[in-house]
Amino acid sequence: MMAATNLDLVRSIFADWERGEFGSAEWADAEIEAVWADGPSPGRHPGLAGMADGMREVVSAWEDYRAEADEYRELDGERVLVLVRYLGRGKTSGLELAQTRTRGAILFQVRAGKVRKLVSYWDRDLALADLGLAPDTDS
Secondary structure (H helix, E strand, O other): OOHHHHHHHHHHHHHHHOOOOOOOOOOEEEEEEEEEOOOOOOEEEEHHHHHHHHHHHHHOOEEEEEEEEEEEEEOOOOEEEEEEEEEEEEOOOOOEHHHOOOEEEEEEEEEOOEEEEEEEEOOHHHHHHHOOOOOOOOO
C-alpha cells in the first residue's frame, strides 16, 4: 500500500476523532496492538477488544474528549505520525485539557490498508525521542 493511501486512511480516522467519535474500528486490523505509552493509563492492549477497552478507559474520564491533528508526518511506507492536541473536560474535576500540556502524538503502523499498531503518547517530546526525531519547537 502506498504511503499516500496510508496518510488518507489516518486522516479519515482523525476526521472522526476530531468530532469525538471513537466508536468505529473498521480501519483496524483484527490483531492490532494498541499501546498507550504514557499518560493517565499507560499499557498495551492487543486485539480489537483490547484496543476498545483501552480507548474506553481513556475517554470515559472526560466530557467532549477529542483528539485534533496539528500535523501529519509520513515516516516511511508503513508509519504515519500525527502530532495531536487532546481536548476535553474532566468529568469529576471539570479540568479543561486545553489548560494543561495537551500536545501529544499518535503513531500509526499500516499494512495492507489496516492499522496494525497504534502507539499513543500524551507527551509529544517523548514520542519524538522514541522515534529518533528532533523535538517539536512548538510544544
